[in-house]
Every structure is written in C-alpha cells, then in structure tokens.
Amino acid sequence: MPVPISQMATVASYVFKQKLLGRKRYPLVLMLEPLYRCNLSCAGCGKIQYPSNILKSQLSYEECMQAVDECPSPMVSLPGGEPLMHPEIDRIVAGLVARKKYIYLCTNALLLEEKLQLFTPSKYLSFSVHLDGLAAEHDASVCRGGTYAKAVRAIEKALARGFRVTTNTTLFQGADPERTADFFDTAMRLGIEGMMVSPGYSYAAAPDQEHFLAREATREFFRRVFRSPERRKNWRFNQSPLFLEFLVGTREHDCTPWGMPSRGVFGWQKPCYLLQEGYASSYQQLLDDTDWDRFGPKSGNPQCQNCMVHSGFEASAVEEGFSSWRGFLAMARAAIFGPRVPAPSGADAVAAPPPAPEELLPPPGSSLDATPESLRAAFRYRGDVTLVLDDGTHLEGFVADARESEVTFWPKGSAVPERIGTARVRHVVFSGRDWVERGREVAEAGRRRVAAAERA
Ligand code: SF4
Missing domain, CATH: 2.30.30.100 (SH3 type barrels.)
Incomplete structure (x- = not known):
C-alpha cells in the first residue's frame, strides 16, 4: 500500500464532503513552508535566493498552527527551505499530529539522522526525502557530493525506528529514463512506503534555467521511464494514479492551484507554490482575492504553459477522480492495474524555454x-x-x-x-x-566540485 488505508479514507471522505457541499475550490494539501533557509543550494530551486534577514526569518509555531486552523486540508506538506533547520519543527509536527493532519515533512535528510529522536513514529507523519535519482544524478542535482549516501543512511535509520518514509523526486531535462527506472527500483528496495515524482518547473529565480522539460518532452520522458510493465508493477507512488497518467499524456488536466495553497514567511502565496504574484494575509483572502482564471495552461498564461508540477496538477487528478463515476472508475482501475502508459514516440527531449518574465528587471544599481x-x-x-x-x-x-x-x-x-x-x-x-545571480555562482561552483569528485 503506498498510502495507509486510514489516510485514503480520510482524504476520500473529505473530498466527497466538499462535493456534497458544492464547493468549487477547496484545499487538498496545505504547503506550509516555515522557512526559506536551507543547508543546500540546489541548481533547480528558486526558493532560497533572498537576503540573509529573510533567510533567518521563519514562521513561529503559533503562525503555523493558525495557518493549519484556517485551511481545512486533510494533508499538510512541510517544504522549505529545509524544515529540519526550524528550531520548533518538533513542536510544529506534534501540533499537526494533534490536529490529525497527515504530514509530509519534505527534507533533504542531511539532518534527519541526528533529529530523528525529536519525533515519534505516527501514522500521521511521513518523512518525504528529496532524492533526484541515483547517487551521481542526485548529487549533481543538489550540487554537493555525498548527499545521496547520507540521505539513504537516514532513510534506513528512520525506517528501522518505525517511521513512515517516502521519497520526492524532481526530474529535469537530461535525466536518463533507464537510470530513473533503476532509481525507482532502488528506492523500492530500500523499503520506503512510496515515491512522489514531478517534473521540475522553470522558476525565474532558479540558478539553472536550461534544464526544464517542455510539456511534450515531459510526457515522452515519463513514457520511457514507465515503458516496462514488469518493472512498474513493483513501484509504489504516493500520488494519484491519474496524475501519473497525466505525466505520460494518457489524460489531460488543467491546473488547480487552489488545491495546494502555500503559506510561507511572506503570507499566503498567490496563486501557487511556484509563481509569486503577491501575498494574501489569510487563507480566505487568498481564495477571494486571487484571479484563479489567469492561471493554468488553459488560461493561456505563458508562465503556466510548460508546467506539469505535482503541486499544480495532483489536486486536479484527485478532483477528476471524485467528480464523476467515470473519473472514479478510471482512478480505481489505475490504482488496481497501474497507470495506462502510451508507447514512447522516440521524439528527442526538448528543454522548455524559460517562461517570459512579466517585465525585465533593472540591473543592480539602477x-x-x-x-x-x-x-x-x-x-x-x-x-x-x-x-x-x-x-x-x-x-x-x-x-x-x-x-x-x-x-x-x-x-x-x-x-x-x-x-x-x-x-x-x-x-x-x-x-x-x-x-539570483549569487545562487547561479554557488550552484555552478557546487556542480564543478561534484563533477571533479566524480572524475577523481
Ligand atoms: S500551471 Fe504551474 S505555475 Fe501555473 S498556476 Fe499552476 S502550478 Fe502555478
């Protein structure tokens, strides 16, 4: 089982209730981002490029609980930054468990081993460990050698102590489908509960702007990864099987950014975890003041055209599964028999052009x-x-x-x-x-060090 039955039942009854109440927009997962600072500086991440006083700031325990009490989602994801660097992370997790929220604590796992004793195993808590592939790919992605080995050691320790552990993987242009399939086999052998996978998104602030996949290339890539029915029947994903069908192009979804609202240091981020269109001061204000029709591929918004990320489309897949009998049967069939995967077309992977910025920024000093x-x-x-x-x-x-x-x-x-x-x-x-410029320099230096260590 990629997800415990109690969690599935809680999520299913929550979504049914929203449908019965006729709610058009409802949160599925609260992305509670308690801080931006991190102990890594990854090339594909646009989250940590801030002045030091912003990186030192964080949401307090009280602010986190207020966000959770405002937003009725059954699941809470704790991304960042690195949430294990938050001095009150154990208290925050305990507060969420007391509220019976299913938690995915997203971590690069560099601090996991030493911080495990702060937590108690619970059906509500899962460590979602960031691994972008096997050792060579992951270390290059996070721009630091030895990171994969350390994360795997922490996963083994967490599993041995009875914690739920999942992985989260972001894939970029240049990822090799066969090596990715090898990584999925390896992750399953570690004994984790399930995997979460997403293509990267071309953050304007991300150091690496050249390796985000265009939409068709994303589909082709995942078709190649999933091409072997023999291998994929051993893989467990803790995400909707309809989202996996979306990734391989079996079905189409539009984005539902309201399904995974994001609360961070600056407030409730409009409209999604990735774009920064401003901030609302409450969850209700986020719902009321965001012009949702301006976002998602169907809106024509150039920022959204190549986006297929988990945080935008997973809730769309869940919504489809509960919107009609047809959707429900498709979800049940994909859950039992696995996602339907079209044959790869053989087309070359194409990188997505970076989304056009809304306006050019003046250079420093202007x-x-x-x-x-x-x-x-x-x-x-x-x-x-x-x-x-x-x-x-x-x-x-x-x-x-x-x-x-x-x-x-x-x-x-x-x-x-x-x-x-x-x-x-x-x-x-x-x-x-x-x-952003500084982030590029740091990521590039990190990548050079990883490459040099690989050669040595
Ligand atoms: S398509 Fe992607 S970038 Fe656009 S609103 Fe949805 S999640 Fe955000």
Whole structure:
C-alpha cells in the first residue's frame, strides 16, 4: 500500500464532503513552508535566493498552527527551505499530529539522522526525502557530493525506528529514463512506503534555467521511464494514479492551484507554490482575492504553459477522480492495474524555454522614479532595494509585496516587516546584491566540485 488505508479514507471522505457541499475550490494539501533557509543550494530551486534577514526569518509555531486552523486540508506538506533547520519543527509536527493532519515533512535528510529522536513514529507523519535519482544524478542535482549516501543512511535509520518514509523526486531535462527506472527500483528496495515524482518547473529565480522539460518532452520522458510493465508493477507512488497518467499524456488536466495553497514567511502565496504574484494575509483572502482564471495552461498564461508540477496538477487528478463515476472508475482501475502508459514516440527531449518574465528587471544599481511598475519590479527583484521617501528618508531593505496602496518592506537586517504607503515613495534604487545571480555562482561552483569528485 503506498498510502495507509486510514489516510485514503480520510482524504476520500473529505473530498466527497466538499462535493456534497458544492464547493468549487477547496484545499487538498496545505504547503506550509516555515522557512526559506536551507543547508543546500540546489541548481533547480528558486526558493532560497533572498537576503540573509529573510533567510533567518521563519514562521513561529503559533503562525503555523493558525495557518493549519484556517485551511481545512486533510494533508499538510512541510517544504522549505529545509524544515529540519526550524528550531520548533518538533513542536510544529506534534501540533499537526494533534490536529490529525497527515504530514509530509519534505527534507533533504542531511539532518534527519541526528533529529530523528525529536519525533515519534505516527501514522500521521511521513518523512518525504528529496532524492533526484541515483547517487551521481542526485548529487549533481543538489550540487554537493555525498548527499545521496547520507540521505539513504537516514532513510534506513528512520525506517528501522518505525517511521513512515517516502521519497520526492524532481526530474529535469537530461535525466536518463533507464537510470530513473533503476532509481525507482532502488528506492523500492530500500523499503520506503512510496515515491512522489514531478517534473521540475522553470522558476525565474532558479540558478539553472536550461534544464526544464517542455510539456511534450515531459510526457515522452515519463513514457520511457514507465515503458516496462514488469518493472512498474513493483513501484509504489504516493500520488494519484491519474496524475501519473497525466505525466505520460494518457489524460489531460488543467491546473488547480487552489488545491495546494502555500503559506510561507511572506503570507499566503498567490496563486501557487511556484509563481509569486503577491501575498494574501489569510487563507480566505487568498481564495477571494486571487484571479484563479489567469492561471493554468488553459488560461493561456505563458508562465503556466510548460508546467506539469505535482503541486499544480495532483489536486486536479484527485478532483477528476471524485467528480464523476467515470473519473472514479478510471482512478480505481489505475490504482488496481497501474497507470495506462502510451508507447514512447522516440521524439528527442526538448528543454522548455524559460517562461517570459512579466517585465525585465533593472540591473543592480539602477535608480527609478516610483511608479506602480518600478515598485512591482522592486517586488520581483531578489535583493535589497533603497526606497527614497517624500521626506528624504532612505530605507534599505527587501520588498516582499507591492500592492496599489502599499508595499510590504523588510528593513535590512530586520525580521519584522513594515508597510509603507506607495504615495510616500519617490524613488526606488536597486541597491542590493542580486541573490539570483549569487545562487547561479554557488550552484555552478557546487556542480564543478561534484563533477571533479566524480572524475577523481
Ligand atoms: S500551471 Fe504551474 S505555475 Fe501555473 S498556476 Fe499552476 S502550478 Fe502555478
């Protein structure tokens, strides 16, 4: 069983209840992101490129519980950043278990072995260990040697102590289908409960912009991975079998970003875990104030055209499975007999072009008059800016959101944001370091070290 029966029953009855209540949008998994800081700097991740005061900030236990109490999803994912670096992670997990939430604590597992004693095995808690393939592929993906071996050791320790353990894998252009299938075999042999797999998404802030797969290439890739019925019958995935059919192109889904709402240090992220269109201060405000029709491939939004990520489409697959008898039977058939997989076409893998940014960002050092556009650019800039106010005050810090009437501003070095009326801002100077550029340098240096170690 990739998921315990109690969890399946809880999720199924929750979704049925939403249907009976006629709710069009409901959360399936709360992505509770308690911090952005991490002990790795992966090439495909766009989450950690922030000034140091933002990376040092985190959601408190109380803020985490408030988010969970606002958002009635039966499952909570704890991504990051690295959640095991949060000083109250054990308390947060205990609070979620007390609320009977099924938790996926997403970790790179570098700290898992030493932190295991903070937790108690529970049917509600699963460690979801980040592994992007076998040792060579995973270490290259996370830009640090030895990471795979350490994660595998931690998985074995966690399993031996009775914890639920799953893996989560993100795949990029250049991944080899045969090696990926080997990795799935290996992960199953470790004795984990199930695997979660997703193609990467082309974050504008990710250091590596060249290795995200285009949509058709993603389908072709997964068809090759799943081509052997003999092998795939031994694989267990803790995700909807209809999502797997979506990945191989057996079926189509549109994105349902409201199914996995994301609450992080800046608030409730609009519209999804990946795009940053601003933040809402409550879950209800997120639902009410987001123009959901602007997102997902069918909307025509260029940012969404090549996206097939788990956090956007898993809830769509679950929704399909519970929307009609036809969907339900398709889900049951795929769960019992495995996903239907078309034969590979033999087409070459093609990288997706990076999504067009909504606007070009000014280079570091630029100074602009304050306008809605320049304040918006300041919000998109991953570095500190200096706001020059009407009384001549110069405020340096990070713009975490820019609305029509106010900006949310984290003064340099501060862990507490301020709100500043846009009418008071006269100029915006892009004065701080661009952390996206810095992330590229760090990831590139890490990859060179991994490659050199491989050669040695
Ligand atoms: S398609 Fe992808 S990027 Fe677009 S809203 Fe959905 S999850 Fe976000």
